[in-house]
Amino acid sequence: MSTAARVPSVIIRKNQAWLYLDWRGIVDYRDLLFVLVRRDFIARYKQTILGPAWFVLNPLITTLVYSLVFSSVLGVSTAGVPPVLFYLSGLLSWSYFSNLVSTAGTTFISNVNLFGKVYFPRMVVPFALVLSNMISFGIQLLTFLAVLACLVVQGRFQVHAGGLAIALLLTPLYLVHIALLGLGVGLLLSALTAKYRDFQYLVPFVVNLWMYASPVIYPVSHIPKRFAWLVILNPMAPIVENMRSLFLGTPPMDTWLMALSIGESFAVCIVGVLVFQRTARTFIDFI
């Protein structure tokens, strides 16, 4: 029996790994996690001339478009902050969330070939997405800080050095918060898209609509009273608004809304993980 203890022993039966997350397995496959993070990151801008520069250009171009359409043409308020900073800071949290949702939301479909042939803890793939999207978040944060520095030097905007330091210290906490929510939503969607392809087409719309429902291109103060319930329900609203408030000093949302958002994120993440685990067991039978 002592020899048997050396080799990994596996029991295969129905309905396993549904309520419990295979942490041991994920730790065993940590090398895979890092390789996948690398793959996600590197493969995204392969065979492009600008390469990783797209990570910088992407939010800048989006910001430019928003400035043009929403600020210049439509005249949507940016709470007294230069529009570029307003949109960039909103996109900071929002991009991480939306990238995570749309990439994790197709986990099963985009990895059929992998999942159909070899076993590893499936959760490794969405975890890798959490990390690889964090890298793009990091680049985006640096871009934002660079733009901020430019505007401060030009004297068009002012920041407190202390406030900025606190913001940077709190950023990891915000990231964890967004990761919980984005992962949860992404995992739920992945289970749906695996079985019913309709959701695959719906995901981009849902993400888009969700963005307009969140204070990315407008301040929360601009939301009409009758839509206030939407802000309360939307866990992304306080994240976007408060992260911006940290960096730019715009008015934050109430603490209780933030607490509610944290609670919602935890709940969504737990449900997402459970549904994902349940789907992962046999999804290959109906894909």
Add this chain to the structure above:
Amino acid sequence: MAEPIISIRNVSKRYRLGKLNMTSFRDELQSWFQGRGDAGKPAGPADFLALNDVSFDVEEGQVLGLVGRNGAGKSTLLKILSRITEPSEGEIHLRGRLASLLEVGTGFHPELSGRENIFLNGAVLGMSKAEILRKFDEIVEFSEISRFLDTPVKRYSSGMYVRLAFAIAAHLEPEILIVDEVLAVGDAEFQRKCIDKMESMRRTEGRTILFVSHNAEVVNRLCSHCVLLERGEVRAVGLTQAVMAQYHGSAAAVRGPGHWVSLSGAAHAGTQRATFQKVRYQRIDDIGETVPEDGAIYPMSRVRFEIEIEALEAITAHSLALTIYSREGVKLLNYDTVSKGMLVRLRPGRNSFEIRTDPMPLNPGAYAVGFWLEPHRGAPPADWIESAFQMEVAAPKGENAWNRPFSDGLVFSPFEITTDGETANRLSLA
């Protein structure tokens, strides 16, 4: 005695048939709110049992062949063993790391270089980074791609791709190795490499190997024991020879020459856009006329096969083949349009074909006959019957007969033997 390295206990796998649509979505929502999964539901008429109460053990160091017709449940069992899906019932205990050679190239990313893909694929297969680093040089050497190590694999030739993929898989060190030969189709060179690797693993490393194959020759050569699956159930377990004889013996009934044999009851596989309907075989003489009186087939007879195919649509087929197998399942003769360089046009509806053979070098006995119809190279077959019926080759009678005990060679061909210029068989017959 040591415990078996794999023990499979009462494993069943149920598939729900039918479409996924609004109804199934509603059903699922309902079952969610009622708090139970599909597993708890009783078997309905739309359910299909791919595996039914399968149990057997594999001992450490054994090379076990898993044989059975298409749809017998072999792939399902492999999927469960490699933890890609779960059984509906039952349990499997694995005592060791399991890997499979059918996973070659799994997780390769076309945009990444060969070097990056070695790490990616290795990690997917469960190797740690340290392990890959240790074997990196060996893998590169084995795959013969060192010059292209930093080129994206999408620019690789298919040969390079497969070599690299196989090199990684071959350097895994699992306690249990699964090889599915059906999936390794195409490259003969690669198949040989697979098989050689398996032989060396078996001989020098004492690995446990589970080998799934249609190729009886290889099964006979590699496997000491076999498991025969039939319609999801274990039909036979035991020494390879006995199991293989049962596999090919039980395959299909013996049908004499000169009568139409309906193929509607045979085990068809493939897309079924065209299906083999019936077949008749008869001896013909040298000028191609049917030999009327008995039509029996003897060693070195010319044979005419008449085949009828029903097509659902017009198909220009790349390969139409009739294959003769020995009792042990060895492919003896393959009459394939590919070797003629011909395309076969099928009209919608009935199509008749006739194959006339040169003298067939067969010993007396029964031979399984299979059919194959493939629309395009590499496409799934439109129809594939592995063993439609058994053809009978009679022992020759009368004067021209070589009715002596036949050699145990797989095939037979007439010969002369002389001694001091005199024909030996004349001498002995006299």
